[in-house]
Amino acid sequence: MAAAPARSRRSRAVVHLLLAVFAAYSLFPLLWTLVTSLKRPTDAVAYPPRWIPDPVTLQNYVDVLTRTALPWQILNTMIAASLAALVVVATSSLAGYGFSRFDFRGKDVLLISLLGCVMVSGATKVVPLYLMLHKAGLLNSLSGLGLVYSVEFLPISVWLMKSYVDTIPVELDEAASVDGCSRLRTFFRIVLPLSLPGVIAVALITFVRSAQEFIYAATFLTETGVKTSPVGLYMFFTELGVEWGHLTAASLVIVLPIVLVFLILQKWFVSGLTMGAVR
Amino acid sequence: MGAETRDRSASRKRGRLAGQPSRRDVLKGAATLGLALGARTAPAQSGGPVTLNLLLWEHWKVAEGLQKDDPTNVPKRRLWFYETIKRFEAEHKDIKLQYQTANWNVATQTFIAASQAGNPPDIVGAQSQDNQPLANAGFVADLGQFKYGEWDDFNQAVLREACSVGGKIVAMPVYLTSTGLGYNKALLKQAGITEPPKTWDDLIRAGKALTKDTRGTGRPNQWGFGIELSAASTPNPVSFTMPMIRSLGGAIVDKDGKGLMDTPEHRKIAKLLADMYHEHKILAPESLTMKANDEVDLFGAKSWATGIVIHALLPPILEKMGADGFGFAPYPTYPGNEPRSYSEVYGFLMSSKAAKDPRKAAAAWELLKEIGSTKTLLLAAKYQFGAPSRKSALADPVYKSDPLLGYLANYTFKTATPFPFIREVSFYSETFIEALNLIVLQRQPVDETLKRQQTRYEARLR
């Protein structure tokens, strides 16, 4: 882990100051969200605002967990996002291997066109995608949504997987083929296990970003039973103003599973993104 | 293939409905699955119950309560809808209702995408401004095709301006809510003001006494007057300024449906608002940056002492400020003019696809009649200050039971002017609000700006 040359004590203090300031910036809105979620509805918007809720109440959490569909919506979100991550992992690892290890006609064109696909703004595709999902009978289905999400993140994932596989010495493949392994077996036996950090990174990006998507989810899922949590949050923006207590509690509840997944996997997240690094 | 898909999803939903009472019972769940599978193979369209699909706004929070048969899951202000639907279901055993929900900001888009794909819900609830695009694209049915003797009973302005497009009635109106001047009674009293201001001069005078910098920051944090003019809350601002223009005898639309913003009345109003901001310094700057419904919190936190507010927001405001803390009065006017108001109409529309299927159309029409009935109106009055859209209902004792409700009902009926039919309504709204923002915030010249924006709007009409 040793990195840049050691620095003086003063520069260490600067580093810590930078980190502390930025952490405060990152946390402040979340902290205020937490504080608001622990207040009674009438206190939530009272002026002057109070830093310490008085009294502290968990009623908002009880409400959103027992009186709304939020728990189901979180489950739906997890299903759609996991499905997207699964599709992305399955296809991008194969493609990454293919793009990294082989030279074939049209390779560069394919790689560039994949990047081109990222450039088409998501919102403009709503109507045509709706038509396609309808034709395929995949409206109001989490698998349809998961598929759409996977396509949003596949191009980047293929690129990331390709550059990750690039960092695995090709000699390992050759050694395996000397041992009589077929290409595919080499992939499953050697390359895939070694690219696990890359796999985790693309899975995580897809999962986290899919779990917060709003526009597609709001348009493609209209039956109440299949909605995802970002859409469900809109329940708390009523025609009579925002229900701050419920909204803040629900926001924290839905972000919790994502944060847990992230905390567990964050170590591999960084090492999995090689980003074309020179090693 | 499309039909097959629809059948499958319909049977899936039927299965879920049948499974409702036995949610916790795994065995019954399995039986439900069997039922669902059975339903798929059964012939779909032969004399059995008709299924209607309703698209509702998510934040009504009523669909889930209806599916679970549980009124405790429905906010009180929506119980009028819950009870209406329950009444309907009890009287029409042969009609099954299913619900879809969409966030208000994508509901129209969802309906359009679904219609485009040939898969629209049968009935959709929408604010009257949305009627025009839906009707023009041919996605919703002309309700005039059904025999109905009671159209005459409705407030004709509402029916003509809010629920009709191109002379055809497309939406069944429910209850109305209207705009007026809300005021913080305590703050007015503190400033020695006994009556809510009646004229704009009164308001400016009162506003100067009410605008205060109570925290010593050099910028007031309590403002004499607020009115939603923000680009972030379109198209509300047009609704809020329309009564001011109509009170002056002006119009926001000509007889061909062309929206107007370059009229003497518009210039007068724009100048008034700009003066309130720059000369008198009583107009709350949040007016220009707020989101829709921020009024509730702005009144609640005493940032606004008076301001234009829609009476649908009264329940949460009264909850914050106490029943005696908040008053509602007509718009201020210029001397000699009658106050007008804007009335919001939420209506229910039938998709043109449903209208083509005779059994569905008949069932959907039954439901629309129930939703538009006097019974429903009285429930809406009881649960959320709903003002009547029908003349006959106004005499009902419900409106005499509560002085505020009675006041609102009569006020709405007398002053109500719904949002009229305007071509390119959203573009018109956005363009006019932009003009007001430029005039009020950036001190751009009134006449030139309105003229330029009018031209810009008209360029899109070709």
Place this chain on the structure above:
Amino acid sequence: MPPSLQGLDASPPPGAATLAPPSPSAGRRAAPGAARRTLTSDRVLPYLLVAPAVLLVFALTVYPTVYVLVTSFTDWNLMRTVTRPVGFRNYVDLAGDELAIRALVNTALFLVGSLALILVLGLALALALNEPVRFRTFFRSTVVLPWALTAVVVGVMWRWILIPDIGIVNYMLAGLGINISFFLSPAAAMATMILVEVWRSTGYGMILVLAGLQGIEPSLYEAARIDGAGFWRALRHITLPLLVPTLLVATILLSIRSVNLIDIPLVVTGGGPARMTETLGLYMWKESFSFYHIGYGSAVAIVMFAINLVLTVLYIRSLSWSRR
């Protein structure tokens, strides 16, 4: 009017073929002197390997893109019953549309402002967190946390925090005798929008840079230290040059995101005051889904696509130019 599903068989998106000097060498491990070796023996296998990903992406992207492209040559408007082909009129109108040009300028401002801040802060944070500082995991997670939040909540929370007169930030500032309106002037509103985007995406930028940093051989720093190079010299002569590919990829990803961004401008300013802070994404959204000018909105979408394409090519070119 809208094209049928036949479009599915169509070719890759326009422009793909014109990108002549192909792969950004960014994605590649370019060990000096030694060209990367590949396995060339198999002719069919590589196609089979890449087929699932490529076909899936093309299937769900090409048809919608063609649909948008075709729509952009029509006057499809939900306020009218008839839709006609209009040739290039939407594009001609767009070129003379004052608001579209303002949206373009705003997009550029937003792009440059947010990108610069995210990259600089992301780099600084990554450098700091690449060291064994105390509470490293805590800081890392904290900085990335906002990236996991739904934009709608992000926007609404920030508005609520910053709302003048009654928000918590102004409450704290009131102690200092200040009361700021964060959305009232176009400049302030744009700055606020950038502030929110930086808050949300810096963690992501940091992770990308961190990944790049971890790919740098520690022995290089060792050598530099022996040569007596301090932190800044090492940064300039080792870290930054070796990070260029990483920064390039991060720039491309963040820049495409900024150009296409809709949710943050929509919830933070709504384009206000007076449509002064509308970005292209928001402009496209308003034209298509607020005004129902779907044909015109589609033309904006195609222009956005073209901008992304041009910017990406420029980034890649500037990289190869700087390497020369």
